[in-house]
Amino acid sequence: MKMDRLRTIFEAIGVSNVSTFIASGNVLFDSRKPPARLEAIVEKMLRAELGYEVVTMIRRVDEVSA
Numbered sequence: 001m002k003m004d005r006l007r008t009i010f011e012a013i014g015v016s017n018v019s020t021f022i023a024s025g026n027v028l029f030d031s032r033k034p035p036a037r038l039e040a041i042v043e044k045m046l047r048a049e050l051g052y053e054v055v056t057m058i059r060r061v062d063e064v065s066a
Contacts, residue, residue: 001025001050009049013041035060 003020006027010018015029015038031038035058046054 005049009045010042013038013045 003023006025007018007020010027010029015031015033017028017030019028020026021028033041038058039056042056042058043054046056
């Protein structure tokens with residue numbers, strides 16, 4: 001998937017300040033939604049877009065820093 005399309009999907013679920021990290025599939029964004037809820041939303045959107053399951057992991061900044 002092209003990174004601009006991936007950004008568009010994340011913007012469509014209502015998160016802000018969306019950017020992708022190189023062509024890795026990693027997406028940086030801001031949201032007030034709980035990570036577990038976001039994972040479910042993102043997985044559903046990616047399955048619809050790609051036609052297969054994509055397991056996602058949402059991490060807060062402090063978790064990534066650790």
